[in-house]
Amino acid sequence: MIISKQWLLDDAPKSRTQAQLGRLYVVCLQLAHNPLAVIGAIIIGGLIITALFAPWIATHSPIAQDLSNRLLPPSSTHWMGTDELGRDIWSRVVFGSQITLTIVMLVAVIAAPLGLVVGAIAGYFGGWADRVLMSITDIFLSMPKLILALAFVAALGPGIENAIIAIAITSWPAYARIARAETLTIRNAEFVQAVKLQGASSTRIIARHILPLCTSSMIVRVTLDMAGIILTAAGLGFIGLGAQPPLPEWGAMISRGRVFILDQWWVATMPGFAIILVSLGFCFLGDGLRDVLDPKHGSE
Amino acid sequence: MGWAVNKNDDTAIAASQTEALSRYFARAVQVGTAFAKFVATIAVTFLGLAALTFFIGRVVPIDPVLAMVGDRASNEVYEAAKIEMGLDRPIPLQFVSYIWDVLNGNFGLSISTRQPVIEDLIRVFPATLEMATLGIIIGIVIGVPMGVTAAAHRGSWLDQVIRTVGLLGYSIPAFWLGLVGLAIFYARLRWTGGPGRIDVFFDGMIPPVTGMLLIDTLIAGEIDVFWNAVSHLVLPATILGFFSLAYIARMTRSFMLDQLSQEYVTTARVKGVPEFFVIWRHAFKPIRIQLITVISLSYAGLLEGSVMIETIFSWPGIGNYLTTALLNADMNAVLGSTLVIGAVFIFINKFSDVMYRILDPRARS
Numbered sequence: 065m066i067i068s069k070q071w072l073l074d075d076a077p078k079s080r081t082q083a084q085l086g087r088l089y090v091v092c093l094q095l096a097h098n099p100l101a102v103i104g105a106i107i108i109g110g111l112i113i114t115a116l117f118a119p120w121i122a123t124h125s126p127i128a129q130d131l132s133n134r135l136l137p138p139s140s141t142h143w144m145g146t147d148e149l150g151r152d153i154w155s156r157v158v159f160g161s162q163i164t165l166t167i168v169m170l171v172a173v174i175a176a177p178l179g180l181v182v183g184a185i186a187g188y189f190g191g192w193a194d195r196v197l198m199s200i201t202d203i204f205l206s207m208p209k210l211i212l213a214l215a216f217v218a219a220l221g222p223g224i225e226n227a228i229i230a231i232a233i234t235s236w237p238a239y240a241r242i243a244r245a246e247t248l249t250i251r252n253a254e255f256v257q258a259v260k261l262q263g264a265s266s267t268r269i270i271a272r273h274i275l276p277l278c279t280s281s282m283i284v285r286v287t288l289d290m291a292g293i294i295l296t297a298a299g300l301g302f303i304g305l306g307a308q309p310p311l312p313e314w315g316a317m318i319s320r321g322r323v324f325i326l327d328q329w330w331v332a333t334m335p336g337f338a339i340i341l342v343s344l345g346f347c348f349l350g351d352g353l354r355d356v357l358d359p360k361h362g363s364e
Numbered sequence: 365m366g367w368a369v370n371k372n373d374d375t376a377i378a379a380s381q382t383e384a385l386s387r388y389f390a391r392a393v394q395v396g397t398a399f400a401k402f403v404a405t406i407a408v409t410f411l412g413l414a415a416l417t418f419f420i421g422r423v424v425p426i427d428p429v430l431a432m433v434g435d436r437a438s439n440e441v442y443e444a445a446k447i448e449m450g451l452d453r454p455i456p457l458q459f460v461s462y463i464w465d466v467l468n469g470n471f472g473l474s475i476s477t478r479q480p481v482i483e484d485l486i487r488v489f490p491a492t493l494e495m496a497t498l499g500i501i502i503g504i505v506i507g508v509p510m511g512v513t514a515a516a517h518r519g520s521w522l523d524q525v526i527r528t529v530g531l532l533g534y535s536i537p538a539f540w541l542g543l544v545g546l547a548i549f550y551a552r553l554r555w556t557g558g559p560g561r562i563d564v565f566f567d568g569m570i571p572p573v574t575g576m577l578l579i580d581t582l583i584a585g586e587i588d589v590f591w592n593a594v595s596h597l598v599l600p601a602t603i604l605g606f607f608s609l610a611y612i613a614r615m616t617r618s619f620m621l622d623q624l625s626q627e628y629v630t631t632a633r634v635k636g637v638p639e640f641f642v643i644w645r646h647a648f649k650p651i652r653i654q655l656i657t658v659i660s661l662s663y664a665g666l667l668e669g670s671v672m673i674e675t676i677f678s679w680p681g682i683g684n685y686l687t688t689a690l691l692n693a694d695m696n697a698v699l700g701s702t703l704v705i706g707a708v709f710i711f712i713n714k715f716s717d718v719m720y721r722i723l724d725p726r727a728r729s
Contacts, residue, residue, distance in 0.1 A: 202409070204412075208667070210668050210671060214702070218420075302675075315539075318537070322676075325543050325544075325547045329547055336536075336540035339536075351531075
């Protein structure tokens with residue numbers, strides 16, 4: 065089997081894999097026409113590569129202290145300068161990408177399926193299940209996310225795991241809403257009736273036939289939410305409730321550089337640029353994906 | 365002349381009056397139901413919020429009794445305190461009494477200030493309100509024209525710039541922008557005041573009336589202090605305003621694009637209406653109601669966003685109070701501020717919802 069352009073664009077795919085790969089190819093082609101989406105994809109790709117190959121990309125150890133070289137300005141040996149303990153900021157930013165990527169992925173892995181399942185159950189069964197689940201969702205939705213996350217972390221105790229849990233708890237409701245809306249439109253479709261007549265159980269219908277159709281709008285929404293997740297995580301780190309020292313988390317690094325902002329500006333500003341770059345990348349990519357996958361809500 | 369109407373006219377007038385009355389009555393019922401629904405959803409959501417804070421308060425790993433009596437207390441003292449705090453009762457009962465306390469504004473004592481949390485909150489809230497209000501004004505005054513301009517010049521470089529500014533609003537950490545702003549505009553350029561609401565020199569000179577310094581200084585007639593307060597407020601409020609501006613401009617742009625693609629706009633253009641009037645008189649008018657929703661949502665968002673900004677600017681508002689409480693593990697204060705911010709947030713949220721329904725005929729049905 066050769067993966068050729070023709071094979072990918074075949075109007076009558078012979079297998080499920082071929083159809084899926086073909087669809088993926090079309091999406092990529094359309095994304096490539098959107099310059100901002102390409103920039104976004106490059107940034108996110110860069111983030112992933114940096115996180116995977118951090119030990120090779122970093123020039124120094126992220127935690128090794130060198131008190132004789134503290135608070136040095138950016139130079140050819142220390143590209144982003146050094147912090148108050150003489151640690152190389154570039155290397156810390158590079159290793160920080162691992163933390164950011166972990167947070168973002170874990171939140172997505174926890175919150176998206178949770179929201180999907182809640183929304184699909186509410187939409188599929190309707191009635192009181194819908195009413196109860198959706199009023200819980202609405203209560204969560206109408207609350208300030210950051211404040212709620214702060215309160216949760218305060219209760220659970222500071223730390224990166226608890227920050228992830230807190231952010232996930234506050235971000236699932238949006239996904240539940242989307243999944244419910246999608247389910248409502250699919251639930252009475254003929255193909256669902258068909259599998260129902262064949263004797264498929266509700267679990268099977270939801271898991272095999274409804275959830276897969278929710279994924280594309282889900283991917284769009286999750287990508288668009290990533291920037292917010294990164295900012296919240298950095299905010300928690302900044303306040304001192306997220307990742308704890310000596311972890312090179314970007315928000316916590318800004319917090320430590322706060323004291324030196326007037327004379328040694330690079331300590332606090334450099335990690336900020338990393339946050340902005342990555343968040344922008346997700347925004348660009350999310351916007352582009354929305355135009356391709358969810359044309360109804362695109363054109364914004 | 366008007367009194368001498370014949371019978372037919374009389375009944376006609378009566379009929380039209382009844383009709384007008386019944387229409388008026390139907391409208392009143394509509395608004396009434398909307399209002400009743402508003403009260404009901406808001407009550408349910410508040411209850412949910414209280415349930416959440418109650419839950420958060422209970423899953424705290426630290427023993428609340430131990431925090432109260434200290435770890436050197438004897439067993440008897442510990443048990444007595446536990447009973448006094450009502451923690452020996454079943455959880456549903458505790459929840460009911462918690463709701464009762466919340467309704468009475470009893471959030472307990474703050475560990476760090478040794479004062480009732482509710483008094484602290486009343487003291488610090490005006491500072492946040494002042495900053496958020498100025499922030500939203502900046503956001504509206506700049507954001508709405510920006511969004512309209514972007515939509516009017518769709519696809520041009522101006523549009524791209526405005527869109528990018530909008531996306532930056534989603535990507536820049538508020539605390540970072542605050543720090544950089546302080547470093548540049550306060551430390552380097554000396555254009556604005558530093559952290560805090562006022563120079564230390566003026567501290568305590570102004571008797572608090574509303575708690576909002578800009579108003580209190582004017583009441584006291586202290587113009588110097590007023591300008592000093594302005595210089596302190598302008599930077600944090602602008603930064604806060606930037607974030608609402610990003611959202612408002614983005615939404616305004618997409619609403620305007622919707623309108624500009626409508627046929628009545630084409631008609632107006634064909635008639636020869638100048639483009640400026642097409643945009644501001646024709647297309648802008650229908651989106652004002654949608655904008656009310658967007659603006660109130662971003663106002664609520666600013667109350668939340670002020671947490672970070674206040675921390676950076678040592679602004680003695682509710683956000684700063686909350687972060688201080690977080691770091692001291694002062695749970696009464698944390699939950700109290702969460703409740704208050706959450707309640708204000710929910711109220712604005714639902715209120716804008718109901719306003720939209722009352723104002724927009726299409727959303728009534």
